[in-house]
Amino acid sequence: MSDVEERHIGGLTVQIDRLLCVGFGDCLEEAPETFEFDEEGIATFKEEAGGTEPSVVVEACRACPVDALSAFDPDGDQVAP
Numbered sequence: 001m002s003d004v005e006e007r008h009i010g011g012l013t014v015q016i017d018r019l020l021c022v023g024f025g026d027c028l029e030e031a032p033e034t035f036e037f038d039e040e041g042i043a044t045f046k047e048e049a050g051g052t053e054p055s056v057v058v059e060a061c062r063a064c065p066v067d068a069l070s071a072f073d074p075d076g077d078q079v080a081p
């Protein structure tokens with residue numbers, strides 16, 4: 001698995017930097033339909049992640065204490081963190 005995972009969710013491009021993630025789980029609490037832990041305890045995207053409301057995803061990205069999650073709008077502008 002690469003160090004950065006990317007998924008398109010409701011017009012947003014969302015990235016997980018798996019090297020930065022320390023597994024606090026804040027993102028899972030904010031958006032349990034989007035993120036889950038893999039077997040290493042690092043955040044990854046759920047299969048059904050694409051169906052999440054974009055505003056929920058942005059809040060989840062902002063909740064990450066180590067800024068491991070980034071979200072970009074369709075113009076490529078960063079909207080989180």
Ligand code: SF4
Nearest residue numbers: 021022024025027064
């Ligand atoms: S909130 Fe950040 S550090 Fe915590 S599990 Fe999610 S991506 Fe990892």
